[in-house]
Amino acid sequence: MVDETTGLRESKKRETRQLISDQATRLFLARGFERTTIAEIAGAARVAKKTVTNYFARKEDLALDHHEAFVAGLAGAVAGRAAGESALAALRRAFLAAVEARDPVAGFSGPAFSRMVADSPTLTTRLRDLHDQREHALAEVLAAETGAADDDLTPRAVAAQLGAAHRVLFQRIQELTLAGRDEDEVAAVVSREAALVFDLLEPALGDYATADA
Incomplete structure (x- = not known):
C-alpha cells in the first residue's frame, strides 16, 4: 500500500509538472517569453505561484524544459x-x-x-x-x-x-x-x-x- 501511495504521489507530481510546462509553453508562444509572468503561468495552470517555482527554479527552465x-x-x-x-x-x-x-x-x-x-x-x-x-x-x-x-x-x-x-x-x-x-x-x-x-x-x-x- 505504501508503494502504491508513493507511486500515485509521484505520478501526480509528474502530471502537475507537465501541466505547468504545457501552459507555460502555450503562453510563451502566444505572448513571448519576456512578457509572460510566473503569476500568469500559475493562473493558467490553476496552481499557486510557489508551486510553479517549486517545480521550475528558473523561468527559463519552463521554456527549455529538456x-x-x-x-x-x-x-x-x-x-x-x-x-x-x-x-x-x-x-x-x-x-x-x-x-x-x-x-x-x-x-x-x-x-x-x-x-x-x-x-x-x-x-x-x-x-x-x-x-x-x-x-x-x-x-x-x-x-x-x-x-x-x-x-x-x-x-x-x-x-x-x-x-x-x-x-x-x-x-x-x-x-x-x-x-x-x-x-x-x-x-x-x-x-x-x-x-x-x-x-x-x-x-x-x-x-x-x-x-x-
Missing part, C-alpha cells in the same frame, strides 16, 4: 559507447540517431518555438550557458574514461572541439527551421553537414577515448 537531458546528452553518449568505439564515433552515431528521430533535444522544436527562443535575449543567453554546461559534463566523462590526471588539459580540449561541433549543428537546425524548411528537409541537410563536421574531427580525434573491446 535542459537536463541536453546537458547530460554528450556525456551519456560517450559513457555508453560500445566496445571498440571512440568518443567521436559514439557522438556521431548518437547525433545522427537524434536527427533521424527529429529529437527536440537536438534542436527539432518547430518554427514557433525556435522563433520564441531567438526573440528572447534571456533564453538565448541561457542556451549558451547550457551548451557550456554540456561541454563541461563531457570533459568530466572523458577525463574519467581515459584516466587523465587532474592537470591534463586534453579532456577539456577534446570536449571543447566536440562540444563546438554539436553547438554548430544545433544552431544549423535552428537556422534552417527559422528559414521555413520543414523537418524532413532540415534532417536531410543536417545529416549531410554532420558527416562533414565529424569527418573534419576524425584525423585528430578518431582514436581518442576508444572503449576497451
Whole structure:
C-alpha cells in the first residue's frame, strides 16, 4: 500500500509538472517569453505561484524544459559507447540517431518555438550557458574514461572541439527551421553537414577515448 501511495504521489507530481510546462509553453508562444509572468503561468495552470517555482527554479527552465537531458546528452553518449568505439564515433552515431528521430533535444522544436527562443535575449543567453554546461559534463566523462590526471588539459580540449561541433549543428537546425524548411528537409541537410563536421574531427580525434573491446 505504501508503494502504491508513493507511486500515485509521484505520478501526480509528474502530471502537475507537465501541466505547468504545457501552459507555460502555450503562453510563451502566444505572448513571448519576456512578457509572460510566473503569476500568469500559475493562473493558467490553476496552481499557486510557489508551486510553479517549486517545480521550475528558473523561468527559463519552463521554456527549455529538456535542459537536463541536453546537458547530460554528450556525456551519456560517450559513457555508453560500445566496445571498440571512440568518443567521436559514439557522438556521431548518437547525433545522427537524434536527427533521424527529429529529437527536440537536438534542436527539432518547430518554427514557433525556435522563433520564441531567438526573440528572447534571456533564453538565448541561457542556451549558451547550457551548451557550456554540456561541454563541461563531457570533459568530466572523458577525463574519467581515459584516466587523465587532474592537470591534463586534453579532456577539456577534446570536449571543447566536440562540444563546438554539436553547438554548430544545433544552431544549423535552428537556422534552417527559422528559414521555413520543414523537418524532413532540415534532417536531410543536417545529416549531410554532420558527416562533414565529424569527418573534419576524425584525423585528430578518431582514436581518442576508444572503449576497451
